[in-house]
Amino acid sequence: MKRPVVFIHGLWIHSTSWKPWQEHFEKERYVTLAPGWPGDAETAAATRADPSGMAGVGIDAITDSYTELLAGLGAPPIVIGHSFGGLIAQKLLVLGQAAAAVAISPAPIKGIRVLPLSLLRSSFPVLSNARNRRRAVALTEKQFAYSFGNALPPAESAQLYERFAIPGPGRPLFEASSANFRPNAPTTVDTRRCNRGPLLLIAAAKDHTVPAVVVKAAHKLYAASNADTELVEYPERGHSAPFDRGWRTLADATLDWLARRGL
Template identity: 25%
Template sequence: MSPELEIFRRSPTGKPKCKTPIIFVHGAFTGAWCWNEHFLAWFADQGFETISFSLRGHGGSGGRQLRSLASIDDYVEDLETVVETLGQKPILIGHSMGGYIIQKYLEKHSAAAAVLMASVPPEGLMASNAMMAMAQPDLYLQMFWLQAIGPHTLLRERLGRAMLSADIAEDEGMIYFGRLETESHRALMDMAGTNPVFLSPTDVPPMLVMGARNDEIIQSELVHRTAQRYGADYLLLDDIAHAMMLDAKWEKAAQGIVQWLEANVVEKSQRSAKKSAA
């Protein structure tokens, strides 16, 4: 049974563009707050019902004392709990670990559409960690220390540059960095290969896989490989770092998602509604 979850909702401002709600799934070390800074209200302003929530042990959700024992399957259960409140299939948007959770969710469930942002690939973190260890050993070490001691100021400069672009305001970036939390050891082990994704491309809903060209955490090669595996649409952004929903050019990512949703979800649902009316 899921602990009580922190859930945020925003209704569309003005005329709704789409009847299908969006659920945002955050990544490791964060909480619903990462979506609430920009995306939740911005997508509502574009005419979407938006929902963000904190996984168990994160943000304001319950289960903090047992966070280190939470598995990816537990996080999928949290997502199931939120979906059940809607009474319909949602659009799922997940970042990093959140993208992995969505892939695991889709093994047994369907969705109106899915967007994977800088997502952990279906095979897990083995390849990305190996690439990081070889190309950026200092960053690899700091990711280890983030999990071991949390967002210590000594980690801010190097790890901060991997999370956010250099042009984001220093004080703003420090605030974001200071809100990071340690992640569940079990969930990280699951993504290291103990709980891989078994999702067939034939079971994938309309999907957009997007990444950052110079992402040092989830490298663009792996993003492209994920898109190929699922036969999904692929979008690679320039001048933005891994935490693209918080970066200085977050709106560039948001606009890319909305443009894709308009073409692949909104227009299709409108055509279907017209056929039903006729």
């Protein structure tokens, strides 16, 4: 049996979005888990019905919940995260909680200074109101289509919205937006650390929420370390890449990356 694989979802998407990945990885003899964030319910519908438990939840609380889970697995697992889940995967890796990490369109870590207009527009539904820091905020279907589904046919974007979209805590976006002005920001990752496991950063060229330039900026920050860090970019994909109809392209590439590292 191989190392466990823990999948970490991002903001506004339910953990059930990872189910195809879990089934695919389990065929390759991995044990998989895809736990939700604090306050998530078991299904997307139940989370939409009552998102109050996630209101005010921040990056540190989310990271702590995964740290506690990983500590009970017996051995450091592989962590695979999307968006804010990708940021948290990086934090777990440099903290020594994971053997390897894959970060798909990861939210910006501290030190990234590029600020594309599409990222600002995607964040606007939350950051436009300071009171959202303590609230759970949902995207409309139109906002989802811009932030997640812009590289998809409208019908597919609408279907994904219905299946996986959930409200998300506003606090992580406020923490990320102010990170470069705070000495101990929750988005801080020690990119200089050398004694960590391998990291794969995946960028999507049509991503509005985390544009590829942001992922490339993260990769540059890791240049100060000689640890294994790889960047891959998919030219025709958007922020929905890990859970839209093209998910298997990313999943197979991830499996190949792990196999080449004996994991």
